[in-house]
Amino acid sequence: MNDSRRLVDKLWAYCDVLRDDGVGVIEYTEQLTYLLFLKMAHERATRQLKPERVLPQEYSWQRLLDAQGDQIEIEYTRMLIGLARPLALIVPISLIGVWAVVRLSMTSLRRFRSEIERRGAGDLTVVA
Numbered sequence: 772m773n774d775s776r777r778l779v780d781k782l783w784a785y786c787d788v789l790r791d792d793g794v795g796v797i798e799y800t801e802q803l804t805y806l807l808f809l810k811m812a813h814e815r816a817t818r819q820l821k822p823e824r825v826l827p828q829e830y831s832w833q834r835l836l837d838a839q840g841d842q843i844e845i846e847y848t849r850m851l852i853g854l855a856r857p858l859a860l861i862v863p864i865s866l867i868g869v870w871a872v873v874r875l876s877m878t879s880l881r882r883f884r885s886e887i888e889r890r891g892a893g894d895l896t897v898v899a
Contacts, residue, residue: 830854
């Protein structure tokens with residue numbers, strides 16, 4: 772069995788455990804994705820050839836490994852919030868862009884709708 776297959780089998784086993792504990796598909800997918808991201812960042816930072824740190828040390832996989840007992844959940848939550856904080860600014864800014872595009876496209880739609888209403892029933896000429 773190759774390494775990729777072993778990884779997939781382990782992930783499915785974790786999914787089974789989480790699902791049996793009542794965790795929904797979206798939630799356990801999100802959590803496993805986050806954990807895989809942390810693990811891959813750790814492997815990238817500790818590899819022999821050209822190690823590269825992609826996360827600050829305070830969000831490292833090693834911090835989770837070093838935590839014990841209840842501290843694991845506390846550390847995990849702290850890391851998750853810390854990594855998500857920059858997104859708190861990016862997401863609203865991107866939503867403003869989406870809102871602007873919708874508003875601009877609605878202008879043409881409103882004009883089209885008004886023209887159809889103005890014409891009344893039975894007028895099937897092309898709306899310009």
